[in-house]
Amino acid sequence: MSAKNNNNNERILPVKNPVPIISGIIVAIIACALVYSIATNPRFEWAIVWKYIFNENVLAGIGWTLLLTLLSMVIAIVLAVCLAMMRKSVNPVLRGVSWFFIWFFRGTPVYTQLVFWGMFAVLVPKLSLGVPFTSVEFFSIDSNVVMTSLNAAVIGLSLNEAAYLSEIVRAGLEAVDAGQVEAAQALGMGRSLTMRRVVLPQAMRIIVPPLGNETIGMLKTTSLVLAVPFTLELQFATNAVANRIYKPIPLLIVASVWYLVITSVLMVLQVMLEKHFGKGFEAKADSIHSNR
Secondary structure (H helix, E strand, O other), X not given: OHHHHHHHHOOOOOOOOOHHHHHHHHHHHXXXXXXXXXXXXXXXOHHHHHHHOOOHHHHHHHHHHHHHHHHHHHHHHHXXXXXXXXXXXXXXXXXXXXXXXXXXXXXXXHHHHHHHHHOHHHHOOEEEEEOOOOOOEEEXXXXXXXXXXXXXXXXXXXXXXXXXXXXXHHHHHHHOOHHHHHHHHHOOOOHHHHHHXXXXXXXXXXXXXXXXXXXXXXXXXXHHHHHOOOOOOHHHHHHHHHHHHOOHHHHHHHHHHHHHHHHHHHHHHHHHHHHHHOHHHHHXXXXXXXXX
């Protein structure tokens, strides 16, 4: 009897597996060797990197890059919500327009779209307001006045991004339980009020992670606005300095460092938003686990 109790009280220890420890050591050694080789390689010219990391032209380029990203994402989010709601509309015309918009802007390269927006004043020399299909005009203006390089860059980036974000928003809306909508309608809420007060707040938990990813992608896509041409953002600013001093590699590193810094800040903001919109869900999940 005592022997049986002793056997029950014995702790069963798992078999030690040395593979994870060994693989971790190998990866750490390789990573340290890679960092050391980069830091000590004279061809990277780190002195020039640190010299131009806070260059006034580079800092101005960062400001324009952030402005392009912010304006384009705000416009794209508003358009994406509208397009997603149009896709769910009972009106076939609204559904068709939304589908065509998404099909066109997802199906053509963003660089090509930016080139066309840069040539907008050539294609449409004058913007006018009047009676359709007649020569009657109430107001007209030169396209060059309206379609500046900044406006063309923002419009091109935001329209392209809206097509992708609309599918993300639609997926988030469809993930909300239908019972939530029925309960809101039972309380007398209209369709638009239900969408604003009930559906969208719950859908944000699903929308925010890919939205953060798209924002980071937009940050890097701003480097393509040279196609407009818009020549003030970060990538062009560092390229201009590199062409002036004939040092392309150090200035590429400068641009990469700043892109990494901004991306890191955006990732922190994304995590904060995910925690904010996931509060109710996390509390519910914790209560389910505690009951088990």
